[in-house]
Amino acid sequence: MIRRTWQAAMIGLARSNTVQSFMQNSRATSFLRGKYVAGDNGDAGCARAVSLFKSSGIRSSMFFMGEYVDDPALVKETLRQKLAVADAIAAHQLDIHISVDPTQIGHVITPEAVEDHAQTIAQKVRELAGPSTGVHCLMLDMEDASLNTPTIALHNSLQDKGLPVALTLQAYLRRTWGDMEQQVRRGSRVRLVKGAFAAGPKLAFQSKAEIKHNSRRLIELMFSDTAKECGFYPIIATHDTILHTFTIETARRNGWAQGEYEFEMLLGVREDVAKTLADKGERVRLYVPFGRDWWPHAVRRIGENPANAALLIRSLFQ
Structure with a gap:
C-alpha cells in the first residue's frame, strides 16, 4: 500500500x-x-550512446522525452526529434533503436493518428538499417494500464506490415501472462519491465514479492522452447541482479546463447551492473533519454x- x-x-x-x-x-x-x-538534445543523446558503445560495448535505446502530450505542435516536434536521432545514430553505425510512448505521438489528442506517426518512425528505422546487423526497431513503451490494449494493437498492426517494431510489457499487471503468450506465438521482440505505474489489486499485483514471482514466470515463458521455435526475442529490463542471474540460468538451461536475448537498464541507474553484464559477454542496452522536458x-x-x-x-x- x-x-x-x-x-x-x-x-x-x-x-x-x-x-x-x-x-x-x-x-x-x-x-x-x-x-x-543524456542532455538537452539529440546530439547530446547520440554522443552518450557512442561513448557507451565504445567504452563498454553497451547499446542504447534513444528516447526523446515527453509524455501525455496534448499540444499538436509538440507532437510534431517529437516526431521530428525521433526521426532526427535515428539519422544520427545510423551515421555512427549503432543499433537504430528508438523508444516511443504512444501518448507523445498523438494518443491524447488524435488516437487515430498514432499509427501513422509510429509507422513513419518504423519505416525510417527500416530504411536506415538496410541489411546491417544489429537490433534495429521502434520500441513501443508501455504507459498506464489504460494504454495496454491500444499499444498492443498498434504493435501488432505494425508487425503485420513487416515493420521493425518491439513491445514493452509490465510484470506488475495480471493480464501480462496472456499478453506475453500471444507475443511469444507471434515471434515478437518484447521488453519485460516491472512497471512504474500505480494500479489497483484487480489489475495489478501489489507486493514486491508478487511482482518478482510473476517476473520469474514470465522470464521462463520468454525463454521457453516455444519462444525459441517462434523466433521470439527476449529483452529483460531490470536492475535486479537476482533476476539477471535467474535469466542467465534459464537461458542456458533452455539452450539460448548470449546474443539471442538482451538485458536493458536505465541511464544513471546502477550502470556498474550494466557494465559487469557486458564484460561477461551479455548483450546490454541502456535506455538513453534526452530533451528539455x-x-x-x-x-x-x-x-x-x-x-x-x-x-x-x-x-x-x-
Whole structure:
C-alpha cells in the first residue's frame, strides 16, 4: 500500500505542469537531470550512446522525452526529434533503436493518428538499417494500464506490415501472462519491465514479492522452447541482479546463447551492473533519454522505490 501510494504521488508530480515548470527551471534540481538524462538534445543523446558503445560495448535505446502530450505542435516536434536521432545514430553505425510512448505521438489528442506517426518512425528505422546487423526497431513503451490494449494493437498492426517494431510489457499487471503468450506465438521482440505505474489489486499485483514471482514466470515463458521455435526475442529490463542471474540460468538451461536475448537498464541507474553484464559477454542496452522536458522521467525513477524519497527531498530543499 505504501509503495502504491508513493507511486501514485510521483505520477501526480510527473503530470503537473506547475511542478514540472518549477523543477526544470530550478538550479537545485539540476543534479537529477544530470543523473538520469543524456542532455538537452539529440546530439547530446547520440554522443552518450557512442561513448557507451565504445567504452563498454553497451547499446542504447534513444528516447526523446515527453509524455501525455496534448499540444499538436509538440507532437510534431517529437516526431521530428525521433526521426532526427535515428539519422544520427545510423551515421555512427549503432543499433537504430528508438523508444516511443504512444501518448507523445498523438494518443491524447488524435488516437487515430498514432499509427501513422509510429509507422513513419518504423519505416525510417527500416530504411536506415538496410541489411546491417544489429537490433534495429521502434520500441513501443508501455504507459498506464489504460494504454495496454491500444499499444498492443498498434504493435501488432505494425508487425503485420513487416515493420521493425518491439513491445514493452509490465510484470506488475495480471493480464501480462496472456499478453506475453500471444507475443511469444507471434515471434515478437518484447521488453519485460516491472512497471512504474500505480494500479489497483484487480489489475495489478501489489507486493514486491508478487511482482518478482510473476517476473520469474514470465522470464521462463520468454525463454521457453516455444519462444525459441517462434523466433521470439527476449529483452529483460531490470536492475535486479537476482533476476539477471535467474535469466542467465534459464537461458542456458533452455539452450539460448548470449546474443539471442538482451538485458536493458536505465541511464544513471546502477550502470556498474550494466557494465559487469557486458564484460561477461551479455548483450546490454541502456535506455538513453534526452530533451528539455526531463522532470517526468526523473520523478518516475524516484517513484519506482519509496527509498528514493531522499532524492526528491534533496531536490526540493537543497
